[in-house]
Amino acid sequence: MLQRILRYDVQVTKTFVDLALKTSALRSLRNHAKFLEVSCHGIVWLAGWLSFIWFFNNKDLYQIQVNMLIALILDIVVIAVIKAFVRRRRPIPMNKLMAVGPDKYSFPSGHTSRAVMVAFILMYIDPVSIIFFPPLLAWTTAVAISRVLMERHYILDVLGGAGIGILEGLVMCLIWLSQGTSTSILSTLSDEKLDGGEYHV
Template sequence: MGEKRTIPKPLRKALDWDVVTTDKFVKFVDKKYGPLCRYNGIMKGLEISCHGIPWLIGTGTFIFLIENSGFRQLMVNILIALVLDIIVVAVLKAVTRRRRPTDNKDDMFATIQMDKFSFPSGHSTRAVMLCVLLPLQYNLWILFTISLIAWGTAVSVSRVLLCRHHILDVAVGSIVGILEAFVMSLLWLSPESAQWLVNFFLDETQVGASYDV
């Protein structure tokens, strides 16, 4: 077994403050608007709505089912953003190895080994990334933008109320999501590049042929 890591005192104080503040916040909401168990179905629905696996399967399926170039471009770029997010969150969780709140129930949808760690909140990074990235790339209908932001906010807050994460897990996750969105806006593939990438995985011969035109 490895040695137990020594946490610097200032960081230890910040983490202790985070635990206490998170607990107070959950109890406050439970007392004022609860009991929170009444909303478990809604919060679990939000959890699934931003889970990485349905998003990966959904975008991957749409890429190959719908051949519209604009829509395919969107799906390819979202898929790349999701993979980027998964890698970033996995690395941060592996480095920090912060445990989830003690009141967390082991009933999350489709978990993996890395999901036992709490920092940062992967749901928050993913939700915020999408909420920032899509308006950056598209002139969205204002009501859709408002709905998207409301969804991302609800997902992030529900992570704390479900006792999946501490407040700092979600706050830092949101910052990471914003940074990921700006990185992806710089890496955003054109319709032609997205189609080339799809062709590469569908039939490599089409990639070579595209250079002979």
């Protein structure tokens, strides 16, 4: 049964990509797929968020800074473990130039899980202004679709990644650290960062 589902997934994905290339909007999305890939890459997010924590010393940001960092680490670990266990091979792209990637396993889509998790946190757990909801949803959707259009993942990989992203968001709901705890963690990690630190100027 599982093999039949996977074969069907391959067929549906190939059909979707073929039809997408005949649709101007989706064809345009594929042209921007590399930018979308970088915009949700795990290393980019982790390095960028650590830089954000270091350069923006604002007590109002401590809670989201610490909790999002935990969420990003959680996502990287969960995706790596599942990929190592499932070991589903990536699609063989028609365009061989798109075959280069960080790893050879396909399920689940880490980019999709990360995008969905970030959107979940910024829209539900620690919501940003509602005016940012539409672009956030558009980015999340574009990242998910682009993974299929780039032939880096099958549709089932993307759906699995989205589901995992939601589950990670729910886990973060349960373990979300308070303002006080977040401040203590940052104080422990860097005495220079917080007001009153030994080297604070």
